[in-house]
Amino acid sequence: MMLTRESLEKIDREIAKYPEGRKQSAVMAALAVAQDEKGFLSDEVIEFVAGLLGMAPIAVREVASFYAMYKYKKEPSGKTRLTVCTSLPCRLSGADEVAETLKEKLGIGWGETTPDGRVTLVEGECMGACGDAPVALIDDTRMCCRLTREGVDAVLREIG
Numbered sequence: 001m002m003l004t005r006e007s008l009e010k011i012d013r014e015i016a017k018y019p020e021g022r023k024q025s026a027v028m029a030a031l032a033v034a035q036d037e038k039g040f041l042s043d044e045v046i047e048f049v050a051g052l053l054g055m056a057p058i059a060v061r062e063v064a065s066f067y068a069m070y071k072y073k074k075e076p077s078g079k080t081r082l083t084v085c086t087s088l089p090c091r092l093s094g095a096d097e098v099a100e101t102l103k104e105k106l107g108i109g110w111g112e113t114t115p116d117g118r119v120t121l122v123e124g125e126c127m128g129a130c131g132d133a134p135v136a137l138i139d140d141t142r143m144c145c146r147l148t149r150e151g152v153d154a155v156l157r158e159i160g
């Protein structure tokens with residue numbers, strides 16, 4: 001089975017929120033449940049979710065690749081995606097130093113994943129938070145502001 005029984009039950013509960021014959025409406029919630037379990041959405045997971053909802057895989061893939069909150073990857077990626085903004089205002093505020101410190105501590109470069117599969121480090125573009133530069137985003141949901149070389153440890157602790 002591609003997903004655990006617990007995840008399947010969660011998806012069933014999401015499907016039950018919609019009228020009979022409308023289970024496709026639960027696609028976003030189902031993808032979120034699958035991503036919670038797997039850490040990212042692979043083509044295999046997308047096909048599985050499509051099967052559960054009676055949808056064409058391409059339609060589910062379109063949803064997964066359209067919304068930034070989904071980590072749709074052809075390749076496996078880390079459980080947590082850490083995106084560091086490297087646009088100019090952040091760079092002028094020290095983003096390069098922060099990025100170098102992160103790379104050193106994690107032992108990986110841009111686009112790479114730690115050997116334990118915990119973190120993937122991604123180079124990002126302006127996140128509209130230049131006033132708080134330099135910034136990084138944990139899993140596209142939690143923003144870390146005014147980062148410093150010393151503050152990197154706190155970010156890594158937050159990732160766990």
Ligand code: FES
Nearest residue numbers: 085090126127129
């Ligand atoms: S340049 Fe980094 S948030 Fe705008």
